Amino acid sequence: MALLQISEPGMSAAPHKHNLAVGIDLGTTNSLVATVRSGMSTVLQDEHGHALLPSVVRYLENNGVEVGHDAQAQQSTDPTNTIVSVKRFMGRGLKDIANRAHIPYRFVENTNKESNGMLQIETRVGNKSPVEISAEILKTLRTRAEKALGGELTGAVITVPAYFDEAQRQATKDAARLAGIHVLRLLNEPTAAAVAYGLDNASEGVYVIYDLGGGTFDISVLRLSKGVFEVLATNGDSALGGDDFDHRIFCWILDQIRLKVPNFSPLSEEDTRLLLTKSRQAKEWLTDNYESQITCKLSNGYFVDITLNVSQFNEFTQNLVSKTLNPTRKAIRDAGLSLDEINGVVLVGGATRMPHIRHAVADFFKQEPLTNLDPDKVVALGAAIQANVLAGNRSDKDLLLLDVTPLSLGLETMGGLVEKIIPRNATLPVARAQEFTTFKDGQTAMSFHVLQGERELVSDCRSLAKFELRGIPPMAAGAARIRVTFQIDADGLLSVSAKEQTSGLESHVVVKPSYGLSDEEIGNMLKSSFLAAENDKQARAVREAQVEAARLLESITFAMDQDADKILSPDEKEAIYSQMEALKEIMKSDDSQAINRATEKLNKSTESFAARRMDASVTKALAGQNLDSLEI
Ligand code: ADP
Ligand code: MG
DSSP: OOOOOOOTTTTOOSTTOOOOOEEEOOOEEEEEEEEEEEEEEEEEEOOOOOOOESSSSEEEEEEEEEESSHHHHHHSSGGGEEEGGGGGGGBBBBGTTTTTHHHEEEEEEEOOOOGGGGGEETTEEEOOOHHHHHHHHHHHHHHHHHHHSSSOOEEEEEEEEEEEEEHHHHHHHHHHHHHHHHHHEEEEHHHHHHHHHGGSSSSSEEEEEEEEEEEEEEEEEEEEEEEEEEEEEEEEETTTTTTHHHHHHHHHHHHHHHHHHOOOOOOOOOHHHHHHHHHHHHHHHHSSSSSSEEEOOOTOEEEEEEEEEEEHHHHHHHHHHHTTTTHHHHHHHHTTTTGGGGGGGEEGGGGGHHHHHHHHHHHHHHHHOOOOTTTTTEEEEEEHHHHHTTTTOOOOTSSOOBBOSSSSSEETTTTEEEEEEETTTTSEEEEEEEOOOOOOOOOOOOEEOOOOOOSSSSGSSEEEEEEEOOOOOOOTTTTTTEEEEEETTTTSSEEEEEEEEETTEEEEEEESSSSSHHHHHOOOOHHHHHHHHHHHHHHHHHHHHHHHHHHHHHHHHHHHHHHHHHHOOHHHHHHHHHHHHHHHHHHHHOOHHHHHHHHHHHHHHHHHHHHHHHHHHHHHHTTOGGGSSOOO
8 A cells, every 4th residue: 555645734745846837938930948947047959959949830641740940841842731820820710811812821710619710721631720730839849848857847838929819818728738738827928028037026117028020020018016017008010020031132132133134034932932041041140240141053053142241131121120110109109108218128039139120229219128138038038937936936925927908808788888897907817896787677687798898889899708697586677686707817818707696696608709809900999999989988878878768668668558547647648658759769869968858857757657656556565454464
């Protein structure tokens, strides 16, 4: 029989066990895994000494899978089975990618009901979802980490862009689960970068994270206060990154060739890939060198041999550099800040190694950006630090970073209005509750519609989920008390529950929205909410007036049907009916004040009817009872 290990209550049986936890940067172009070793955050390398794992997955004929450099090398020979930039499709439906005609893959809609219309990519081994493809990248990183650390991982912190919505975050978690990785926390990429620089050790501050990766540009403004990073604003360009600089060099090479050979034939797919790869190498070389020699042989036998120097490169890419400054300006404006209020600027993403980017950023912010950590590793390094804390390897006094909700969350109420329950920028995890009541007498069911967005009307917000609470005991309108709780966990995932307070009846839904929102959509939703604030206020007033009027009409109609003939004279009856008609007519207008006046008038003129009804029902109830049996 095995011996049981006994420990004092409150004491751990193995007090010095170090939990193996890693930080993972699941990037669009490159992914990395890092861990804290002897107190230092370090990126783990593969057996060839590579730290960066290209986020490329290739499905082979024999059901095998290649991930990383090997897959990347086959991109031009096997484009439809070699998936790059899969992160762009995480948590997305076909509808979300309608205008991406240049992508070589065939997309299909996932017919599995559970998947809520998410897309899949057709490959030679069947349809693959972005979640499955990302899981291959994560599996490779997990294997790398377990080899390097000599044991099974306890868990990982995985980073996601700050603007990732519920669906995209959920997809990332699903991919981790598929890869057998326990997710300790999803962390915003800019927050991870700030942690890597130890900015969370300061007490307060506003920081800008400028992230130029392979194909995306993200700018985030963070405010640190009381140990919590709050995202004040995000902006960017989802179609701007290091790849565009490669493309400019590629075009320049073609121009040079055509100067020498005017009727040079169009390039094959493979030559295009080859020249793009050469262009990327030249770009990276020019970061530390004055000039770059570009040589290669094309399939038609033509030998390319050109020299590109830094000033030429800077000249024909300067407008790409400037292109990053517009979103930067907007983010700072949205955050309501001036440049001198910014305490620090962090450079993230391999493309920020380029000297002209660094100069442009320093010029713009009038301060030197933080660059002493490798910009393409900084997100993974910060995630590892966070993972180390969450896995319990450091004392609890180390603060746990929190993120915030990008958009408000709320419920539909009568009249197509949205009642916000959790406001935008609430720090996570968060739970908020609010009480609602029934609209009609004897109402036994209530339906809940969960929405995301800043606008007042349901039609202007995004629908996330619907659920119902059935079996409410019949009560008078307004008597039931239904408490609705919105809860968002530390990863930004939402669950909503509704509980009828007197009966204890409960119902809930975990929100897995059918489609994600793109960063542009989030931006647009915010923008339109600012622009529409005044209109929305009016629309809300009208809807509220209409709901009030409908409520009164409903109860008077009921009362009239029951008692009008018994209590009212024909004239009185006629007067009330005509006022009801008048209110019904005015309700159709969008004049909230007129509706309110008509409602008030009807209310007043039915007061005596209501009083007489009350008397009548009391008399009826009392009839035949003696005073002793009444509990007064
Ligand atoms: P992502 O966040 O999109 O996964 P990365 O942060 O890894 O991407 O950035 C990848 C980009 O960085 C590529 O375009 C790559 O060419 C570029 N890059 C990497 N090293 C250098 C360098 N030394 N000079 C210029 N660009 C570089
Ligand atoms: Mg990145």
